Amino acid sequence: MIKRNLLVMGLAVLLSACGFQLRGTDTNALTIKEMDLSARNAYGPTVIQLRQVLQGSGVKVHAGAPYTLVLTNETETQRAASYAGAGRSVDYELNTVLNYTIQGHDxxxxxxxxxxxxxxxxxxxxxxxxxxxxxxxxxxEMRRELVQKMMLRLQLLNPVQLEELQAKADERARAEAEAVEAARRAQAETPQQSPLEFPVK
Structure with a gap:
């Protein structure tokens, strides 16, 4: 298994050196040129690798960027998929889920x-x-695949789409703020009921 994987990796390196690239993996196609990157584990291998790939793709990763990619949670689970022999050999299925958000200003x-x-x-x-x-x-390999999938997701976005999402988010925030203010004014204008007073005997 290890020899086979090493052979596949070697072929991939050889092909990339010749200029060959799989369709859909051209990370230079990103139209977002500035982005901050953060994660719960700021020094974890996934965020470090993703930062390197972004920078290698011409994206300026810095704190003052208009948008921030936040890796909110990364979880790995493992379960036995099959058994062989007298329990000496077992196939394990690894599953990794990476949750993320993209944030705008504020x-x-x-x-x-x-x-x-x-x-x-x-x-x-x-x-x-x-x-x-x-x-x-x-x-x-799974980490590299996660990073590649993230880059493919980012290729689907462009500054115009993000600006539209930002405008919608701002509108929602304004509507929520106006609703809170209207509720506060309504409460302030509602006469407060006086406490009951009982005659002194």
């Missing part, structure tokens, strides 16, 4: 969504070291 949420990747690897109780290496390699 931390206004413009959109939120999630990405999900799944992979299966074999854990051989007779080869613990090799199985652990394969598990780590699978997790690295």
């Amino acid at each position: 931390n206004t949420e413009l959109l939120s969504d999630k990405l999900e990747v799944q992979k299966v690897y074999n854990y051989d109780g007779n080869n613990i070291t090799g199985s652990n290496q394969e598990s780590n390699q699978v997790r690295e």
